[in-house]
Amino acid sequence: MASHFENTAQAEAGPEFGSSPPKGEDFEEYSPEEMKRLLRKIDLRVIPILAILYFLSFLDRGNIGNANIQGLSEDLNLVGNQYNWVLTVFFFPYSFLEPISNLLLVKFKPSIWLPSIMVAWGIVTTLMGIVQNYSGLLAARFFLGVTEAGLFPGLAFYVSLWYPRANAQYRISLIFSSASMAGAFSGLLAFLISKMDGVGGLEGWRWIFILEGILTVVVAAISFLLVLDEPSTAKFLSEREKAAIIRMLDDSRATTTSAEQLEEKSAFDLKQIKAAFRDWQTIFHAINYWGMACAVYALSLFLPTIIKGLGYSSTNAQLLTIPVYFTASVCCVVVGYFSDRLGQRSLFSLGCYVAVFVGFLIAVAPSKFIPGLTYAGTFIAASGIYPAIPGLLALSSNNYAPATKRAVGMAIQIGFGTLGGAAASNFYRAQDAPRYRLGHGLVLGFVGLGLISTTSYYFLCRITNSRRERVCHDNNQEERFDLGDKALTFRYNL
Template sequence: MGAYTQKPDGFGPQSDDKVDVEQAERPGVAQTTLQSFAHLNEKAILRKMDLRLIPMLALLYLLSFLDRGNIGNAKIEGLQEDLNLTDGQYNWCLTAFFFPYAAFEVPSNLMLKKVRPSIWLPSIMVAWGFVMTLMGIVHNYTGLLTARFFLGVTEAGLFPGVAYYLTNWYKRDEIQLRQALFFSAASVAGAFSGLLAFAIGKMDGVAGLHGWQWIFILEGIATVFVASVAFFALFDFPETAGFLTEEERAFVVYRLKYQGQSQDPNRAQVAQADEFKWKYVKDAFLDWQVWVNIFVYWGVVCPLYGTSLFLPTIIRQLGYQSSDAQLMTVPIYITAAILAVVAAYFSDRVGRRSPFIIGFLLMMAVGFSMCIGIDPKQHPRIVYAGVFIAVCSIYPAFPGVVSWLSNNLSGSLKRSVGMAIQIGVGNMGGAFASNFYHARDGPRFMLGHGLELAFIGAGLIASVILLVGYTTANRKRASEIDRGALDSYTATELSEKGDKAVTYRYVY
């Protein structure tokens, strides 16, 4: 493995070309260079990290997404009728999840900075597993609403926590593939949920419980069991990773600390700030890119939750039986999982986020337009194809949106808070989407599909704004350096500025 130089896309050091990186004595500047680690096999180190981290994280998220979305499967197994819920009450039970889910994500990520991930993440998982199990014994609307509220409280920390956690192991040009491998568990959960619901639904009447109750109880017990294993199977951060040698740990930490800066062999590199300062929390809340990115996030997450919560119902309304509708979700989600990983691989390879995100948003628009424009009674298979296209575009786009923001926030604390804001406020889109679809609107669901298209349009506009903003900022900073602006700052000052530093390059 050679030492590193900057790719034209601004992604950070790569292993293709050798360059000398100047050593410096100023505070905040490395006393070693990547040449010091040139004898290490980077690909072998990444493989070790992938095998030790990704499978367990994917399993955690699979169970998380399974537990929040299985209410859609329970509905067509009789939940709504057995609890005597109106359509409005059922939708409020969906919505109740998202308010605490959004509110607790920033506090949870701040806790992750204070408490070890191997303790914090399994702990919240045990909590939501108990809530999930207890959801299986509710008897009325109030009980279900309360259970869904506390499910949102307890699940809030997992996704933003893991999304941030991965950025402490992988560089900007590696992160989307790992985010996709982790997030593809959501699409697998969609497929798995349909299969499980089909099988568990056959337990209707066992121990005097309905089939939908067994869905909640058995999946909740599985979550608690896996959480118990996760206490021992999860690793914390590279600095303490027992599966890496001391030199490999130093290498992983080094390459993360100095990523994102324009590489000039005649100047010392600037480290990312990683200490705790409330200033960095404030910076995250005031950064324009965080709030614009939320609209991109909504453009993906509203269709994501709209389909995950209502897909079995949408398919059943095309004229299929409940059991067939459960099974017909499986090929959609499996295809989406494969596409998510493939798209992430190429996005990391070419060093771009926006072309893939914009492309998949356009594909979503095509899919939902087919659902609106085609009469489902006359052409149910074409409408099913539209749903297929839409869902298979959502899952590849989502890890790209999360990676895009994480790529462009420098400093460990700011990135942690910024990603929690993005995911927390962004997941309010789930509260919107849980009210998009109503049984009375079937089988065409004009209102639901139309609202999805509106959010997709907002996501496209926001994507273009970010693209223009990032490219403009990169050109401006390069011009300022050419005029000697870099001489006005010390390494410490540049480190504190993070992604606002003149040396920092945004990924677009």
């Protein structure tokens, strides 16, 4: 049986990539209960390291919000909207490099690509602790965007190499919940590290970057040993287990062709790359993600500032971010679990959008400033934001085919959508404190746009599936590969 990753990426990785289980063996079929145990076995080996990678990624990009309320802007003499530009510049390279990064992941293998970029952004984060002026901080944030660009689209695509379509969202949720935990730990770590103010002649906010950056580099070095490439080369799986999970992956993607046919095709297939850019789905996935990205970055970059504006000290504001992120983590995992269990993507995403809309509406609507109401709004919004992102990614992962188109389409989705973070970086201005009505209102508008787009996508997929049911005919294997999700036998996941 050929390697699954080779099936999707052999040509660009080269013939020496990975190894294939023996072909032609008669493997006994797995029962449903055995498949559940096999997926749990994979979970224990694959998900923890991915969650740690994303945890540190989100920690290192979001810790600037914690550093700022500890004195970063004052010590570097930032004036006007300079701090907002420091936040914004991260997203330009991050967004534009994401479509390229997934192709590089396939070229260099996940076990090399993911730890390597992690080492790079850990070094950049550490160096942020020694910047002396606005220009230095601006340059550091730009290169942080360059080095982090490959991680999240890489993780989302990587999950699709290990898990069938029906099991993807829960696993992405487990990984993404580490982002909300990063927010919680960021506040706690910033509270503890700020006590080092003056150690080595450095301000406390500098130690936030230095220590968290060093932690990332250390974990990255270890992750070279822990990140796996694909099921067929996983040493912790038996040959029978490899065959079973690869067969399950193939069964969940009826539009892929056989291993022998795929090995003759280039995974850098220009036709499929162009198809990802031209597909009607892509604009919807990008807008859906854009709306939620505005909300997630507004929260992750400004939550400490928003809470401080409610009348709390910097120290207490750091600590009060923890309950918000903890609640978001729980909701992320619970929604992901039930979404997979019930086989629903769009409806859960729509519910999350409604929660985010209500949360920001509570913060912006009252004519009189009520700090407790604003804090409650952040809880409700966070409870919708963090479950929504895995749902939107699982939806696009399920609905793009074949693999090259899926890799590029998801990278476009995340890259374009993440530009919402660039916008959100400028929503919250110092002169709008403590209510930040302009910032909350702008996020509300983009969330509303995402809600409309997600609803429209849901109904368009339903209509397309119904039409295909009426005119369905079987395609041969070659046509299935060429047509991908345009094959009449393909059904969009709802």
